[in-house]
Amino acid sequence: LLLEQALREAIASNGLSLNFQPKVQLETGEVFASEVLVRWNHLTQGFISPSVFIPIAERSGLIADLGRWVMEETCRYLAEIKQSGLTILPVAINLSVHELEGSGFAKHLMKYVNDYDLEPSLFEFEVTETGLISREEMVIESLKQLREAGFRVALDDFGTGYSSLSYLRKLPLTTLKIDRAFVSDITDDKVAASIVRTVITLAESLGLEVIAEGVETKEQQSILLKLGCTKAQGYFFYKPLDSLEFRKLINH
Ligand code: G
Ligand code: G
Ligand code: MN
Ligand code: NA
Numbered sequence: 001l002l003l004e005q006a007l008r009e010a011i012a013s014n015g016l017s018l019n020f021q022p023k024v025q026l027e028t029g030e031v032f033a034s035e036v037l038v039r040w041n042h043l044t045q046g047f048i049s050p051s052v053f054i055p056i057a058e059r060s061g062l063i064a065d066l067g068r069w070v071m072e073e074t075c076r077y078l079a080e081i082k083q084s085g086l087t088i089l090p091v092a093i094n095l096s097v098h099e100l101e102g103s104g105f106a107k108h109l110m111k112y113v114n115d116y117d118l119e120p121s122l123f124e125f126e127v128t129e130t131g132l133i134s135r136e137e138m139v140i141e142s143l144k145q146l147r148e149a150g151f152r153v154a155l156d157d158f159g160t161g162y163s164s165l166s167y168l169r170k171l172p173l174t175t176l177k178i179d180r181a182f183v184s185d186i187t188d189d190k191v192a193a194s195i196v197r198t199v200i201t202l203a204e205s206l207g208l209e210v211i212a213e214g215v216e217t218k219e220q221q222s223i224l225l226k227l228g229c230t231k232a233q234g235y236f237f238y239k240p241l242d243s244l245e246f247r248k249l250i251n252h
Contacts, residue, residue, distance in 0.1 A: 004060045006042060007053055011065050016040050018073055019240035022249065023092070023211060026225055026232045031250055033090040035126070035233065036074050037240050038066070058098050067099045071109060074123075075116040077243055082118070086251045092124040092154060100127070101135055106145035120150035124175060127153065129161025132171070140170055147172045157213075159199065168206065176203045180214020180234070187219050197227045204228075 010016050020034040040048050057063040074091055082088050099105065113120050125146060132139055143153050154175035155167070159182055178199055185192035196212070203210035212224050215234030224232065241249065 003048075003053065004056055004062070007040070007056060007060075007062055007066075010040055010042075011062065011069050015043075016066075016069060016073075017242065018070065018077065019242055020091070020246040021233055021240040022238040022246070023231060023233050024237045026212070026215075026221060026230050029237055031089065031238075032231070033092065033124075034246060035092045035240075036070065036094070038070050054096060058096055063096050063098050064102070067095065071112050075112045075118060078118055078122065079116040081247065086247070088122070089250060090122045090124065090152075092126050092152075094126045094156065097127065097132060097135070097139055100139045100142040103138075103142075105142050106149045106151070109146070109151070110149050121152070124152035124154050126156040126177065128156045129158070129167055132167060133161070136170075140172075144172050147174075154211075159195065168202070173208055175209040175211065178210065178212045178229075183212050183214045183220055183224070183234070184216070186223050187217070193223065193227065196224070196229070200228045 017039045019037045019039050021037060022031040023033040023035060024031050038050055038054075040050070040053055042048050054063070054066075057066045070093060074093060078088055078091065109123075110120065113123070127139075127143070146153055152174040153172060154177055155171065155173055156177050157179040158176045160179045161167070176199065178196060182192050182196050182199075186196060200210055209231070210229065211231040211233060212229050213233050215221055215224065215232045215236045217236055220234075221232070221236060238249075
């Protein structure tokens with residue numbers, strides 16, 4: 001309850017910040033986009049992980065305010081880059097399924113995009129399968145509205161949920177993100193490699209972009225290239241960077 005109250009104050013008083021993890025072309029390391037990751041530097045406890053405070057936000061209903069803060073801050077950041085005449089790259093924002101449950105979510109996001117004079121095609125929203133299983137119909141409807149508004153939609157942590165294939169038929173996706181559990185096993189485990197190969201083929205035949213998460217070694221990079229993967233994220237390339245570091249990286 002103390003953390004919940006502190007989180008409420010952090011959202012209201014700019015106590016949160018954004019990190020950006022570069023998404024790269026697997027072969028060259030060229031940065032083509034980034035994933036936005038929220039950070040909370042607690043006054044006395046230091047950095048608290050989103051895997052701790054996102055669940056608190058979900059349970060307490062603070063997730064709607066937190067999501068709005070992340071969206072607006074991302075728009076502000078992009079608009080600022082655009083105004084300085086620098087390169088503006090697409091961003092991916094993680095969504096909690098709770099945020100998709102209300103109606104009119106897409107419209108609400110469009111308001112920020114319009115206020116900051118940005119294009120919806122710059123934004124991808126990442127959702128996880130585990131989140132989707134509850135309230136399925138409403139969530140699918142919200143995702144459809146996001147696509148109709150011109151946003152992109154990625155299925156995050158793909159392969160770790162229970163009904164991956166049936167969801168692929170129902171969800172209006174643009175992108176599959178291969179979970180890092182497969183990537184970390186790919187060098188010693190033939191089965192993991194086969195799964196990754198199959199996911200890549202599947203994504204291609206469905207017309208989806210595919211990106212490997214959690215690439216940490218050169219060996220993983222080279223196996224993924226052999227399996228036909230072209231895009232990646234991971235510590236081998238870049239850790240999440242703060243906004244200044246990220247800006248320096250793309251405008252060196
Ligand atoms: O940044 P880190 O790798 O520690 O993220 C931990 C978890 O928190 C990941 O599952 C990530 O998707 C989630 N997360 C990070 N930022 C956000 C955010 O802005 N909104 C939501 N809903 N989840 C986030
Ligand atoms: O659930 P999601 O995929 O959104 O989680 C993103 C999280 O993954 C972030 O907390 C980020 O810090 C973390 N992450 C990004 N790249 C790597 C990596 O190469 N290895 C590990 N272990 N974590 C990573
Ligand atoms: Mn993600
Ligand atoms: Na993920």
